[in-house]
Amino acid sequence: MKGGELTICGLAAVRARFARDAASIKRLFFDRETSRKVGAMCKALAESKRVYRCVETAELAKIAGSIHHGGIVAIVAAPALRAPTAAELKAWAARGEAVLLLDRIGNAHNLGALARTAGFFGVNKIVLPDDPAAARPGEAAFRVAEGGLEAVDVFCVPGLAALVRALIAAGYDVAGAAARGGRPEAKGREGRPVALVLGNEEHGLAADVAAACSRLVTIPGSGRVESLNVSVAGAVLMWELFGRR
Amino acid sequence: MKGGELTICGLAAVRARFARDAASIKRLFFDRETSRKVGAMCKALAESKRVYRCVETAELAKIAGSIHHGGIVAIVAAPALRAPTAAELKAWAARGEAVLLLDRIGNAHNLGALARTAGFFGVNKIVLPDDPAAARPGEAAFRVAEGGLEAVDVFCVPGLAALVRALIAAGYDVAGAAARGGRPEAKGREGRPVALVLGNEEHGLAADVAAACSRLVTIPGSGRVESLNVSVAGAVLMWELFGRR
Structure with missing residues (x-):
């Protein structure tokens, strides 16, 4: 860009x-x-x-x-990314819109892959933090997204923890992906719209972001391979939280 | 290699x-x-x-x-890949082992990504066809797999359709990922072990392989993005068929 x-x-x-x-x-x-x-x-x-x-x-x-x-x-x-307004958050909640928050996903290919999957599952809002560690929608992300970045609105906020709190205030159940949390198929509070937060490839969620979430979720594994790629973990969680319904 | x-x-x-x-x-x-x-x-x-x-x-x-x-x-x-014997297929079925069949996945990165996810979800057997269009476990696949190719046994067979029939004869429910099929969360025949078949990135499952499967499954999407990446679709299906249990 x-x-x-x-x-x-x-x-x-x-x-x-x-x-x-x-x-x-x-x-x-x-x-x-x-x-x-x-x-x-x-x-x-x-x-x-x-x-x-x-x-x-x-x-x-x-x-x-x-x-x-x-x-x-x-x-x-190049798109100018802006923060959603409080009125927008309320409107999203009223319409039950799925929201994906990316806490410093650093690899543009992962950003593109997540946007493709989000678009596929009808997750129309992606929010990034204004942080140099966060990949922005650029050439590589658009290429990997295969049109997915056209299917979603991308926003950028000064701090992600504050946005998590604002989403909860607007009525959202905010699930953060973490190394230790509940099973993803456990239901949140019935009827509340859901937002998913994915953390940095290496460091996971920032402590303040994790603390702000309404719950933490973990994909249980066999223990033979340490972790899933973040775009794969994000896909499994988007299917479980949004696609499966 | x-x-x-x-x-x-x-x-x-x-x-x-x-x-x-x-x-x-x-x-x-x-x-x-x-x-x-x-x-x-x-x-x-x-x-x-x-x-x-x-x-x-x-x-x-x-x-x-x-x-x-x-x-x-x-x-x-370099590993010499061999075909599983009929006795091995019976033993896998008796132990309820999850099996992943890759019908000409051509991109080594996708092979590696799928092996990582398979290892994570405890899918210990991957079967490839002896076909020049199929990526083999090489440098790129091992690197992307992050140890996943060490957690699984990789086999190679002359024809994948024949193996699908042999798995069904051994007691397996074989689900093929296709553009049109049932929802993946629909249960197969209760108590039967499950094998998943993923098709080529561009062409999907070969016609004879799809015809041999006991059922076809499709991940339902919003329609706004045409398809999922095969390593992402494979991850969602492995979670649904194997990981979720």
Whole structure:
């Protein structure tokens, strides 16, 4: 992500962005093979006098900054992440919206993978802390998310513990994933909307975030392998807390 | 994997191999920072007159064939994968062992991620087809598995559909992950051990494999994101079919 612009790579991700917010696409580049599949997008870009171009594979890699461009690259305005307002939290609670909080997930691939899974299970809100240790939605995350980052709204707050308390005040049951907690299939308070908090790959949840949660949950294992990857643990917990219902 | 030897990188993976089968480690290399943590392993290698050495980071990358060596590289004999015998299938069924079948998972990272999750949930048997499209346990898979490939026995069969039929004959309920199937939390025949089959990242299950399964299962989604990554779908299904019990 540089200069307020972001590159989105791969046909699934670009199509998802086009469907959601076509106006945000500033320029579009693709290789010959992909050109057959992007007629509708090019037509729309032409109508609003924006640039689209079929380029050589080598140039596409240069534009994408990666060989993993999947044949197409969209240049879009980088999103400005903001904090949700108190009124929004209340509205989410009233609609029973699932919320995913990521406490300093540092690896952009994990962020993208979690966004893909969240989108799949209909978890529409992801909240990140304004912390240098937290990966932001950038090229790698958009690529791995396969359109998942277009299916969710991403917010950013100064402190995650304060947001956990605000969610609880708005009516949420906030479950934090921890090394020691209750089984995830144990029900929270019936009828309350649920938010899930996942911690940093190495250090887990910050102490103040864990303390603020209404409960802690742990995926029980065999003990033969120490831990699950955070994107896998997040997927199991999203299925159990949101998808299974 | 070259010349019958395999490199295992990363402290978790090397430690898991050492705990399981120390004799298989032919040579061990590590950087200065990691040297503090490998005293017991070096002592054992010295006693059996095998090579271990602290090397510069650049040399370690050369030995590992990758900069992602995690500070330590073990050279081990590459495993010769064999098919399970009919007697073994009966014994697995009698013990109620969970089995994971991978129908041409092509990406070594997905293989490693699935092995890590399988090990975590106590799924001790993984069966691959003898097919060039199927990733084999190599450097990348061992690194991503974080010791998971040491917690499972990996087998290889000429045809996966025949193995599915043999598992059913031995008493298994074989659930195949498919784009259209029953909900995964629906119970199979009570009391029968369960095997899970996951298909290729792009093409899913082969038609003959899907036809041989006793049932097909699908993770229901919101429809806003088309699919889950196979290592994520596999994790949700392993939790639901094996971990949750």
